[in-house]
Amino acid sequence: MIKHATxxxxxxxxxLLFTSEMSPExxxxxxPRKPAQFEExxxxxxxxxxxxxxxxxxxxxxxxxxxxxxxxxxxxxxxxARDSYTWLREKVVFIELIAxxxxxxxxxxxxxxxxxxxxxxxxxxxxxIIAVAGNNDSRKLFAHADYIILxxxxxxxxxxxxxxxxxxxGILPGVPDCAFAVKExxxxxxxxxxxxxxxxxxxxxxxxxxxxxxxxxxxxTNR
Numbered sequence: 001m002i003k004h005a006t007x008x009x010x011x012x013x014x015x016l017l018f019t020s021e022m023s024p025e026x027x028x029x030x031x032p033r034k035p036a037q038f039e040e041x042x043x044x045x046x047x048x049x050x051x052x053x054x055x056x057x058x059x060x061x062x063x064x065x066x067x068x069x070x071x072x073x074x075x076x077x078x079x080x081a082r083d084s085y086t087w088l089r090e091k092v093v094f095i096e097l098i099a100x101x102x103x104x105x106x107x108x109x110x111x112x113x114x115x116x117x118x119x120x121x122x123x124x125x126x127x128x129i130i131a132v133a134g135n136n137d138s139r140k141l142f143a144h145a146d147y148i149i150l151x152x153x154x155x156x157x158x159x160x161x162x163x164x165x166x167x168x169x170g171i172l173p174g175v176p177d178c179a180f181a182v183k184e185x186x187x188x189x190x191x192x193x194x195x196x197x198x199x200x201x202x203x204x205x206x207x208x209x210x211x212x213x214x215x216x217x218x219x220x221t222n223r
Contacts, residue, residue, distance in 0.1 A: 127186030
């Protein structure tokens with residue numbers, strides 16, 4: 001059974017699972033201690049088998065990213081700035097953490113968690129799910145669930161179609177040794193993400209972009 005945590009105890013059990021099962025090199029974000037904090041911090045999901053917690057996920061809206069991009073927008077229409085902030089907050093969801101208890105791995109639990117996350121995101125009217133895949137196992141997991149897996153260091157650029165002109169609004173920078181995993185479950189006529197790579201020079205003052213498609217699996221460089 002996969003469901004939201006509904007008590008302080010379930011929240012605590014999920015936090016302990018992340019602490020014990022995630023790599024010690026992975027810095028855990030602030031996690032809710034009770035369901036009342038879900039709206040502020042994000043949502044904890046648990047997978048239970050025979051009343052034992054065997055897997056969990058933590059998802060959150062793109063609040064931090066929306067705030068950062070909004071704070072750095074200058075010289076653009078105020079309505080566009082507000083609309084881009086709202087779109088990020090309401091239409092994009094991040095998978096912050098996903099983990100399975102060691103002895104229960106390779107039983108499809110993580111994949112079922114991803115399916116539940118997609119169902120929740122669709123019910124909420126989300127359009128894009130984003131995660132960070134930190135190792136080969138997580139990349140395989142997301143690829144198996146039909147996510148586009150970007151290469152390490154490849155970033156995501158928020159763009160807006162404004163009067164038939166494509167505007168760059170901000171960037172979610174790529175991370176060395178980690179990869180963005182992205183799945184589009186809806187489509188906006190106005191906002192979208194494209195990809196950029198710091199090792200490539202070309203268009204737009206050294207920041208070339210490509211459409212977020214299957215081609216993003218391998219980003220060319222001019223080194």
